[in-house]
Amino acid sequence: MNEQVQEKNIYHPHLMEIIKVIPETGDTKTFHIKFQDQTLAKSFSFLAGQFAEYSVFGEGEATFCISSSPTRLTHLEFSVKKVGRVTSALHQLNEGDLIGFRGPYGNHFPLDKLRGQNLLFVGGGIGLAPLRSLIHNVVDTREDYRQITILYGARTPQDLCFRYDLEAWVKNPTLTMVPTVDAGDKNWKGKVGLVPMVLEELKPSPVETVAITCGPPIMIRYTLKALDKLGFTPPQVWTTLEMKMKCGLGKCGRCNIGPLYVCKDGPVFSLEEIRNFISDEF
Amino acid sequence: MYLKISRENLRKWLTELKKGAEVLVPEKVNGLWTYTPFQGQDPLPNFLNSRIPPKSVFFPSMQALVEWKSSGGSVQLRSLTPAAGPKVLFGLRPCDARGLRILEPVFSQDNQDIFYGQNLSRTLLLGVACRRPCPGSFCEQMGIDPQAAKDFDLSFREITQGFIVKVITEKGGKLTGGGVFFTEAAAKEWEEARSEIKNKNETLSFDLEKVKTRVGERFTDEEFWMRVSLKCLNCGICTYLCPTCHCFDICDLQIPGQGIRFRCFDSCAFPGFTKMAVHNPREEKWRRYRQRVSHKFNFFPQNFQNVACVGCGRCVVHCPVNLDLRQVLLAISG
Numbered sequence: 363m364n365e366q367v368q369e370k371n372i373y374h375p376h377l378m379e380i381i382k383v384i385p386e387t388g389d390t391k392t393f394h395i396k397f398q399d400q401t402l403a404k405s406f407s408f409l410a411g412q413f414a415e416y417s418v419f420g421e422g423e424a425t426f427c428i429s430s431s432p433t434r435l436t437h438l439e440f441s442v443k444k445v446g447r448v449t450s451a452l453h454q455l456n457e458g459d460l461i462g463f464r465g466p467y468g469n470h471f472p473l474d475k476l477r478g479q480n481l482l483f484v485g486g487g488i489g490l491a492p493l494r495s496l497i498h499n500v501v502d503t504r505e506d507y508r509q510i511t512i513l514y515g516a517r518t519p520q521d522l523c524f525r526y527d528l529e530a531w532v533k534n535p536t537l538t539m540v541p542t543v544d545a546g547d548k549n550w551k552g553k554v555g556l557v558p559m560v561l562e563e564l565k566p567s568p569v570e571t572v573a574i575t576c577g578p579p580i581m582i583r584y585t586l587k588a589l590d591k592l593g594f595t596p597p598q599v600w601t602t603l604e605m606k607m608k609c610g611l612g613k614c615g616r617c618n619i620g621p622l623y624v625c626k627d628g629p630v631f632s633l634e635e636i637r638n639f640i641s642d643e644f
Numbered sequence: 645m646y647l648k649i650s651r652e653n654l655r656k657w658l659t660e661l662k663k664g665a666e667v668l669v670p671e672k673v674n675g676l677w678t679y680t681p682f683q684g685q686d687p688l689p690n691f692l693n694s695r696i697p698p699k700s701v702f703f704p705s706m707q708a709l710v711e712w713k714s715s716g717g718s719v720q721l722r723s724l725t726p727a728a729g730p731k732v733l734f735g736l737r738p739c740d741a742r743g744l745r746i747l748e749p750v751f752s753q754d755n756q757d758i759f760y761g762q763n764l765s766r767t768l769l770l771g772v773a774c775r776r777p778c779p780g781s782f783c784e785q786m787g788i789d790p791q792a793a794k795d796f797d798l799s800f801r802e803i804t805q806g807f808i809v810k811v812i813t814e815k816g817g818k819l820t821g822g823g824v825f826f827t828e829a830a831a832k833e834w835e836e837a838r839s840e841i842k843n844k845n846e847t848l849s850f851d852l853e854k855v856k857t858r859v860g861e862r863f864t865d866e867e868f869w870m871r872v873s874l875k876c877l878n879c880g881i882c883t884y885l886c887p888t889c890h891c892f893d894i895c896d897l898q899i900p901g902q903g904i905r906f907r908c909f910d911s912c913a914f915p916g917f918t919k920m921a922v923h924n925p926r927e928e929k930w931r932r933y934r935q936r937v938s939h940k941f942n943f944f945p946q947n948f949q950n951v952a953c954v955g956c957g958r959c960v961v962h963c964p965v966n967l968d969l970r971q972v973l974l975a976i977s978g
Contacts, residue, residue: 370756370758371709371710371723371724371725371758372755372756372757372758373709373710373894373905373907374709374710374721374723375710375721377719377721417896417905419712419714419719419896419898419903419905420896420897420898420903421896422894422895422896422905423894423896423905443921445921446921449921458717459717460717460718460719462721578922579922579923604920605918605920605925606917606918606919606920608892608893608894608910609892609894609907611754611755611757612753612754612755613750613751613755613757613890613892614891614892614893614894614907614910615890615891615892615912615939616891616910616912616917616918618935618939618943619925620938620943621942621943621946621947626754
């Protein structure tokens, strides 16, 4: 029997105050939050790619990545598409409202494997959120990396998230930013086409390059195929996987993909790891 | 160390223990065996096993985790802790005690879950050997001896006059202290108290080692899983009654001004278990059944060394459509 039981409730959330709400698209909002407890705010740290459990008291908890960068710790950011009970409740909240926060959980993007490399980010829709954390991170430590290319797409110009970031990245001379939409409108001056197709057109060189992708499952699937065609090998390709989670700590048993827990062993995986999964259930 | 106790003294001893601890014994409530506070009755008359496994004593179907009070935009959060104080669970069976140990690393590894851990560490497990086979059970095939259990603190074997007791842990030994209720017994008496279980079900025997190897190989055989899961109704009773199923949900309950966050049993048999905003990786029933069997006999052993099944037979007996796990395991190993 284990006598050395810790006196700590791992399900206890911390209170965080919403300090800003940014509408991204018709159904997506970004929330800026800060810890109520100053000591916690000072001691908190995380790494790009990690996620947390966010809660609206009375409605429940939901899992989202931390979409801000560990290099910008004044507050945390996360982005939410309105699809269910908790996300709808979050969308009702305003500045000054309190939410619950547990985290950070999960693994993170392998910065040690990215340093000194060219980076290719391929994102779609709200899938830019976890990539954005890493992009801000590498922009803030720019000298550690070589060329950085960002390909980001959405269904229409109105569905592009983080437009303020996209504009800044377009203006940043040390980055190559390529926005695309599935269907443009009369004001759209960027590319028109699905992300994997535009990726093939761009023909980024796989030499000393690491590709990091996140987006809807269908986009990821075709992006992986396109990267393979371009000569990227599985260890050069990284993604973050989404699975339904409740505890975020490897207890509640629902984010299993084969013997792996997406919450503990992921959410960041290399294509090399994914290829060896026993299961196709993701 | 071996001890002896008469039925009368057992009752007196449990009554004495009740002064300093919460004592739970098997009792029939509304026609179903369950573990309830000891009330001085003769424990174990005709007791085979409880309907709901004793995992629910440590991992209840609903467990409040945090509570809050809210007023005018402010929230006061309070972390809840598991109840403290000694607890004694008398009468549990070797299979269920094994189940409690199998679940231990799930809750204690990496991030210690105090609710399960503290509940288990404050409880003394007084187990009783089986005399009759439970319907649908296959404990021996799962490597569990229904006559003994290393997972208990004290292990009881029933004889005509009372019980022969083997002291397994120091804590268990301390509990018997004083020599008021127990007398010493010889190892020979313990051996002689071993009762052969008659009418065992031998027809559905499978080779566990083969199951463990073949279940991984079978994973991609969609047709196989479709066939074996065909009659499953997704009712989830197998998971709720399983001593090793531990998947849970976390939900909120709120009335104006206050609320609680609790965890409750959930089941991989339900389509909503993995349903996400955009897609559901286990939309089809055969995928969910495959997950349950693969988790128990393949993934769980990979992560925690043990197979997550103790052969108690609850899922076999209580399945409304007779989906017999033994037959599925036999098919997997074949």
